[in-house]
Amino acid sequence: xxxxxxxxxxxxxxxxxxxxxxxxxxxxxxxxxxxxxxxxxxxxxxxxxxxxxxxxxxxxxxxxxxxxxxxxxxxxxxxxxxxxxxxxxxxxxxxxxxxxxxxxxxxxxxxxxxxxxxxxxxxxxxxxxxxxxxxxxxxxxxxxxxxxxxxxxxxxxxxxxxxxxxxxxxxxxxxxxxxxxxxxxxxxxxxxxxxxxxxxxxxxxxxxxxxxxxxxxxxxxxxxxxxxxxxxxxxxxxxxxxxxxxxxxxxxxxxxxxxxxxxxxxxxxxxxxxxxxxxxxxxxxxxxxxxxxxxxxxxxxxxxxxxxxxxxxxxxxxxxxxxxxxxxxxxxxxxxxxxxxxxxxxxxxxxxxxxxxxxxxxxxxxxxxxxxxxxxxxxxxxxxxxxxxxxxxxxxxxxxxxxxxxxxxxxxxxxxxxxxxxxxxxxxxxxxxxxxxxxxxxxxxxxxxxxxxxxxxxxxxxxxxxxxxxxxxxxxxxxxxxxxxxxxxxxxxxxxxxxxxxxxxxxxxxxxxxxxxxxxxxxxxxxxxxxxxxxxxxxxxxxxxxxxxxxxxxxxxxxxxxxxxxxxxxxxxxxxxxxxxxxxxxxxxxxxxxxxxxxxxxxxxxxxxxxxxxxxxxxxxxxxxxxxxxxxxxxxxxxxxxxxxxxxxxxxxxxxxxxxxxxxxxxxxxxxxxxxxxxxxxxxxxxxxxxxxxxxxxxxxxxxxxxxxxxxxxxxxxxxxxxxxxxxxxxxxxxxxxxxxxxxxxxxxxxxxxxxxx
Ligand code: BGC
Numbered sequence: 001x002x003x004x005x006x007x008x009x010x011x012x013x014x015x016x017x018x019x020x021x022x023x024x025x026x027x028x029x030x031x032x033x034x035x036x037x038x039x040x041x042x043x044x045x046x047x048x049x050x051x052x053x054x055x056x057x058x059x060x061x062x063x064x065x066x067x068x069x070x071x072x073x074x075x076x077x078x079x080x081x082x083x084x085x086x087x088x089x090x091x092x093x094x095x096x097x098x099x100x101x102x103x104x105x106x107x108x109x110x111x112x113x114x115x116x117x118x119x120x121x122x123x124x125x126x127x128x129x130x131x132x133x134x135x136x137x138x139x140x141x142x143x144x145x146x147x148x149x150x151x152x153x154x155x156x157x158x159x160x161x162x163x164x165x166x167x168x169x170x171x172x173x174x175x176x177x178x179x180x181x182x183x184x185x186x187x188x189x190x191x192x193x194x195x196x197x198x199x200x201x202x203x204x205x206x207x208x209x210x211x212x213x214x215x216x217x218x219x220x221x222x223x224x225x226x227x228x229x230x231x232x233x234x235x236x237x238x239x240x241x242x243x244x245x246x247x248x249x250x251x252x253x254x255x256x257x258x259x260x261x262x263x264x265x266x267x268x269x270x271x272x273x274x275x276x277x278x279x280x281x282x283x284x285x286x287x288x289x290x291x292x293x294x295x296x297x298x299x300x301x302x303x304x305x306x307x308x309x310x311x312x313x314x315x316x317x318x319x320x321x322x323x324x325x326x327x328x329x330x331x332x333x334x335x336x337x338x339x340x341x342x343x344x345x346x347x348x349x350x351x352x353x354x355x356x357x358x359x360x361x362x363x364x365x366x367x368x369x370x371x372x373x374x375x376x377x378x379x380x381x382x383x384x385x386x387x388x389x390x391x392x393x394x395x396x397x398x399x400x401x402x403x404x405x406x407x408x409x410x411x412x413x414x415x416x417x418x419x420x421x422x423x424x425x426x427x428x429x430x431x432x433x434x435x436x437x438x439x440x441x442x443x444x445x446x447x448x449x450x451x452x453x454x455x456x457x458x459x460x461x462x463x464x465x466x467x468x469x470x471x472x473x474x475x476x477x478x479x480x481x482x483x484x485x486x487x488x489x490x491x492x493x494x495x496x497x498x499x500x501x502x503x504x505x506x507x508x509x510x511x512x513x514x515x516x517x518x519x520x521x522x523x524x525x526x527x528x529x530x531x532x533x534x535x536x537x538x539x540x541x542x543x544x545x546x547x548x549x550x551x552x553x554x555x556x557x558x559x560x561x562x563x564x565x566x567x568x569x570x571x572x573x574x575x576x577x578x579x580x581x582x583x584x585x586x587x588x589x590x591x592x593x594x595x596x597x598x599x600x601x602x603x604x605x606x607x608x609x610x611x612x613x614x615x616x617x618x619x620x621x622x623x624x625x626x627x628x629x630x631x632x633x634x635x636x637x638x639x640x641x642x643x644x645x646x647x648x649x650x651x652x653x654x655x656x657x658x659x660x661x662x663x664x665x666x667x668x669x670x671x672x673x674x675x676x677x678x679x680x681x682x683x684x685x686x687x688x689x690x691x692x693x694x695x696x697x698x699x700x701x702x703x704x705x706x707x708x709x710x711x712x713x714x715x716x717x718x719x720x721x722x723x724x725x726x727x728x729x730x731x732x733x734x735x736x737x738x739x740x741x742x743x744x745x746x747x748x749x750x751x752x753x754x755x756x757x758x
Contacts, residue, residue: 007284013037016276019283020265023246025256028236029054031290039287040295044154044198044233044254048110048126048142049074049092049353049482050360051099071099072308072483073353073360077112078460079319079479081128081504082554084595085619086141092315093145093153095308100151104297107152107198107233107289109357113139113186116461116505117162117535118516122429125354125460125480129504130536130551132182133614136189143194152197152293155190157235159183159217160529161202165429165521168238171205173522174529179206180642180649181533184221191226197289198231201250203238210245212238218249231285236357243268247278251285305363309484313366316481316488318593322499322555323465323475323507329412329454330474331495331557334377341407342369342384343446344416344439344456349390351418351458352485356426362483368416368456371490383410388438390420395438403442408449414493415443415472418458429521433464433511440468447471456489466509466548477501495557500593500619502554502663506537506547513547515539537664538610552597552614552663558588558624560662562596565669567658572676573651578634582660582669584620585627593621598632599664600639601657606650606695607641612659612667634658639675653677684751686729686744693728694720699751703728706747707739 014022018034026032026041033041046052051071074080074092083089100108112126113135121127128135143153160172160183174183190196201218202211211217212234222228231251239245239253242261253261268274322330332338347369353360373382387403388396407413417439424430434440447453455472457463460480469475476499478489491497508514515531515538522528534542537551564583571577584596596619599612616632639656640649655674661667682692684699693699707714714720723731728747731739 007287010037010039010287011280011283014283016266016269017262019279020262020269021259022286023251023265023279023282024242024253024261028255031252031286040290042106042290042293042295043104044107044109045105046109047358047360048112049076049080049096049358050362051096051103051105051108052358052360053103053105068359068361069103070361070363072305072312073362074312075316075319075482075485076125076354076358076460076480077128078125078504079481079501080315081134081138081319082321082477082479082501083315083318083619084134084138084502084504084617085318086137088315088318089138089141090145091311093142094148095145095311096142097146097149097151099303099308100146101149101294102298102303104294105151106293106295107154108146109154109156109200111139111142111153112156113190114157114161115183115186115535117529118520119433119462119505119508119511119514120430120520121162121461122164122424123354123356123426124462124505125424126358126426130506131504131614132185133189134504134617136186137617139186140190140194143190143196147194147197150294152230152289154198154200154233155187155196156200157202157211158187158199158222158232159202159211160206161204161211163429163521163527164427166524168203169205169524170522171208171526172529173207173526175532176644176647177642178529178532182535187222188226191222191228195228196230197293198233199228201232201234201238203235210238210240212250212253213241213244213248215248223249231289243274246274246282251282251289309364312482313484313487313491316478316485317491317497319479319481319501320488320492320499321477321501321503321553322492323477323549323553324469324472325555326473328557329452330476330493332380332412332493334375334380334494337379338412339381339383339410340372340376341410341413341450342372342382342416343387343403343407343413343442345386345388345390346416346418346456346458347384347414348386350486351390351421351480352482353480354424354426354460355421358426365483366486368486368489371487372493375490375494375496387415387442388436390418395441400438400442400445404445404449407446410450412452412454413446413450414454414456415446416456416458417443419460419463424460430461433462433508434467435463443468443471454493456493458485462505462507464510464548465507469548495590498557498590498592499554500556500595502552502595503549504551506540506551507549508540509546509548513540513545533610538613541611541664547665550663550665552595552661553666554595554663556588556592556594558586558590558592560592560594560622561585561587562660562668565658565660565671567671567673569673569675573678574636576636576639576651576675576677578658578673578675580616580632580634580658580660580671581629583627583629584622586622586624589624591621591623593619594662595619596630597661597663598634599659599661599667600634601659602639602641602652602654603657604654605641606652607643609641612657612664614664650680651675651677652680685748687727689725689727690720690731691724694724696751702747702750706743
């Protein structure tokens, strides 16, 4: 194998002790350096929506999440996920990469592409979606953007890290099909399309084995199957046993362990407990990483923070989701005669990011109140009342009364509501999905004095709307919108921007309806992924449950018309290509963006499958009256399910339903296509059931003719149905020997000549 980086020479020049020191960090955020060999130290730091580089970092090597250098705080992933816009997210990635590069950061710890299994996960604000295809496309865009600046991206947290409760100990008990169809595809898509410089192995265990020590995940799936070339880095403090981790495929343990891990590794190599070749593999990965990313400061003064702030504003505007807009109460006309009561602490003190390792020291922060006042024309008056404090869920009688009075005196009330910062964070999970009671009471009292109410929400994880939304004519979900979120909200309220965000997760009617309700967060030891593949809309659709707002939903100030859906199939089996085309028109009076979503369902399948699954989407901007032809292409994988018994994707021949629409429950056009695939070659054995034999084109006739001659009533379809689930070998006992073992052995010999009969 060619070795352009000279890794082999370096490996030979490093002592065992030096190699052991290279596979764990030097301090909190850096790797070890060997000047004599030209091996530099690189910095790895957070995070997904903004650079969090500890300002006092240099020299101290201490672990610190505070006192970070100023950086642009972009909207968090739950907002960006709602943009459904890979191009926009790529630009955010470029900006993140530029800021990281300027500060000499080699690897940015993000994006986080864990699937939102439950709305209770305290860290959902750092994740994109409940859907693997959407997550994968958006995560890949962010990685592409960051890496276009030469900085490495570290995709996290691999894998099945879907809760904060017991995150360092819990084992995610998840079956292989569910892993493959829900929790791994986003990582797979990013690895196979963008080759991220690094993947972060998660804290938790997966089916009993720590993710950092999981050979199946780190070596078999990630490297051997997906062809990952980068380095596997542990989450901070995720390594329980460095020897097991190196053997499983980990490259770099972070943060440093003050030499403890290195000493254990040296001893293990000397005693033979760790194969030195495994250590060399780990070191080689670290060397390649160090050589491929920046390690010197480029000068933060080169960063165009003003441009990045403008991008943060655009990203926030594209990410907000207009959930409802009765009587087109929005947008406000900035030139109208209008008095607007702006109510709620969040209008003045925006909550624009979440807590934990992703906390950014924003370069500046804009609030919605000032931005609204700035946009409002002379005839618009904007008044403000705080209404409540964010810190506690207690009625503040004076603030409350003043807010109601302010609302009563205005034409329209805009209430800025949201989750207190303490309700969601890295490190712990949520216990409910409700807004604080004092905010809901304020909304009720405001609505009693002024029927024209708009609610603007600030929250990372989803919040329930069903208990209060009857009091609001419009709801604009702003998420944690980053440092320019206030300005973006003002742009949207006044129609300077047209809402184009779509829900990347379902808003349920109540917590009890959510997929993992009975299995979240599990016990100290383990959490059972009992809902299997039925996560997010797959669950609500399978149970035909009503929801407040479905996955993919979001309104615009204009309207869109869908027409001319066409689908053609070329090829078959693994080579099948389905071309789907349609025409989209802006049928309203404003320019706007629609997110066209393509879902696939397989109504008759050999296994249970979701009613429909998102397979492709496009965000399209159209002027009023403009129309555009769109085309999507699907391949075999888009139609397949993962078979855990054969450990592979299976495409079944037959009909597939293609639906195109504006949300998972607003499907405008449908088409059915028929796909050919070779019959599944099953290896039939005595353990295969009678039903499996009968489903097999080779096995069925042989079985029927063999058993018909036994005097049994096997040709009777009722009998066949009754015994369909019986493994063939059991027929010897169950028929009292009338079907004898020798006959069955002959049967195996005919259908699978190379299988030993017993
Ligand atoms: C988080 C990671 C983060 C790391 C470094 C961990 O606690 O889970 O997402 O990148 O800390 O700050």
